[in-house]
Amino acid sequence: MAERRRVLRQGLRGPVEFGRPEPAAPPGRRFRPAWAEVDLGAVRHNVAALRRVAGAASVCAVVKADGYGHGAVRVAKAALAAGATGLAVALVEEGVELREAGITGPVLLLSEPPPEAFDAVVAAGITPTICSVEGARRAGVAARTLGASLSVHVKVDTGMHRVGASEDEVGAIAAAIADDPILRLEGVWTHLAVADGEASEDRAFTRRQLERFDGVLARLAAAGHRPPVVHAANSAGTIAWPASRYNLVRCGISLYGELPGPSAAGALAGPAGTPDPAGAVGGRRLRPVMTLHGRVSAVRELDAGERPSYGRLRPLPVRSVVATVPLGYADGLPRALFDAGYAVLIGGRRCPLAGMVTMDQIVVDCGPGSPVAPGDEVVLLGRQGSEEVTAAEWADLLGTITYEVLCGIGPRVPRVYSGDEDLQTRTTVLPQPEQ
Numbered sequence: 493m494a495e496r497r498r499v500l501r502q503g504l505r506g507p508v509e510f511g512r513p514e515p516a517a518p519p520g521r522r523f524r525p526a527w528a529e530v531d532l533g534a535v536r537h538n539v540a541a542l543r544r545v546a547g548a549a550s551v552c553a554v555v556k557a558d559g560y561g562h563g564a565v566r567v568a569k570a571a572l573a574a575g576a577t578g579l580a581v582a583l584v585e586e587g588v589e590l591r592e593a594g595i596t597g598p599v600l601l602l603s604e605p606p607p608e609a610f611d612a613v614v615a616a617g618i619t620p621t622i623c624s625v626e627g628a629r630r631a632g633v634a635a636r637t638l639g640a641s642l643s644v645h646v647k648v649d650t651g652m653h654r655v656g657a658s659e660d661e662v663g664a665i666a667a668a669i670a671d672d673p674i675l676r677l678e679g680v681w682t683h684l685a686v687a688d689g690e691a692s693e694d695r696a697f698t699r700r701q702l703e704r705f706d707g708v709l710a711r712l713a714a715a716g717h718r719p720p721v722v723h724a725a726n727s728a729g730t731i732a733w734p735a736s737r738y739n740l741v742r743c744g745i746s747l748y749g750e751l752p753g754p755s756a757a758g759a760l761a762g763p764a765g766t767p768d769p770a771g772a773v774g775g776r777r778l779r780p781v782m783t784l785h786g787r788v789s790a791v792r793e794l795d796a797g798e799r800p801s802y803g804r805l806r807p808l809p810v811r812s813v814v815a816t817v818p819l820g821y822a823d824g825l826p827r828a829l830f831d832a833g834y835a836v837l838i839g840g841r842r843c844p845l846a847g848m849v850t851m852d853q854i855v856v857d858c859g860p861g862s863p864v865a866p867g868d869e870v871v872l873l874g875r876q877g878s879e880e881v882t883a884a885e886w887a888d889l890l891g892t893i894t895y896e897v898l899c900g901i902g903p904r905v906p907r908v909y910s911g912d913e914d915l916q917t918r919t920t921v922l923p924q925p926e927q
């Protein structure tokens with residue numbers, strides 16, 4: 493430390509404060525051996541699989557929440573290249589990010605914009621969802637202010653009860669849109685609450701939602717409103733509910749390679765009625781898009797009875813080699829993984845956590861006499877050799893869903909893209925161990 497401080501002093505003019513941070517890393521340089529690999533080839537593969545399932549319906553790629561943690565811009569470009577006809581986002585800011593990245597395809601905002609955001613929506617060429625007569629009025633005002641005609645989609649609440657106009661309000665909203673020549677009613681949509689459920693109650697509820705939606709469409713048609721785009725299906729609807737496909741499906745989790753839930757697995761049952769857990773969609777398996785990696789940063793051999801990490805929660809049963817891996821709960825590895833029995837892959841073997849997950853690091857029990865060394869690759873999510881740790885396994889361990897696992901991989905984990913047709917090879921972009 494004294495030597496380090498001396499070097500720091502030599503490199504600086506003027507008084508030096510103790511603990512002054514070292515100069516920032518040059519842009520683009522990464523020092524922490526941890527990364528999430530995002531396979532854009534898998535995105536393209538999944539879009540192709542979903543297009544086959546969707547049949548005549550177009551596929552809209554849902555890239556909200558930074559593309560479920562994968563990187564919205566890169567996923568959006570890959571999905572559009574693979575034949576998705578549009579994108580969906582939750583926030584105005586997310587739509588603007590896509591436009592600023594040069595993406596010109598249709599972008600649907602899945603909620604009515606906040607009142608102060610209508611101008612930004614029109615300026616960015618985003619298609620807003622409208623859920624109220626007041627929203628239709630604001631959309632018209634913004635479109636006139638910016639001198640641009642505006643296509644809108646009306647959302648009807650058929651049972652999700654989150655956002656959307658009631659079935660009774662939709663007619664007045666459609667009329668308000670039709671009365672304003674600068675607006676065009678391009679779409680009407682709803683959202684399914686339990687399309688991923690297998691229980692008979694869930695199935696009955698989804699049926700009821702679709703009946704209600706059909707009723708809304710019939711009443712709109714009777715009043716002369718026939719929007720060209722009609723949509724209801726999320727991934728589960730797309731896979732398990734053909735009647736929900738209309739002419740557009742909004743796919744999120746399946747785009748990222750995960751099945752949405754049991755009904756999807758059931759819908760993919762083979763001839764003998766056995767669900768295909770690997771998720772064959774349209775005759776092709778979905779491919780997980782994200783994997784999570786690190787490199788061993790330290791190794792120590794500890795005696796039986798030693799209790800690594802905060803809380804000293806569990807004694808090692810035998811003398812064992814314990815490896816430190818530089819990812820922690822600030823990166824999306826919840827502390828609950830420890831008690832749940834989570835294991836990472838090192839050297840193609842499952843190695844359980846040796847102690848509580850900390851903010852930036854985990855400690856892993858590699859077993860007696862393990863040859864593990866600093867720099868060895870660790871797979872926290874994904875495949876290594878014949879072993880695989882899946883997002884579904886994380887979700888089971890944590891009592892949650894794959895959506896939360898993937899969205900939870902934090903922004904300070906660099907995303908490294910592979911399978912991009914623009915890249916020469918994938919290995920050139922992966923961080924290499926320190927020499």
Ligand SMILES: Cc1ncc(COP(=O)(O)O)c(C=O)c1O
Pocket residue numbers: 554602683725726727728742743744745746752
């Ligand atoms: C309105 C809406 N449509 C579609 C989706 C995509 O759902 P999934 O990820 O289950 O395909 C979402 C995601 O939550 C959504 O909110």
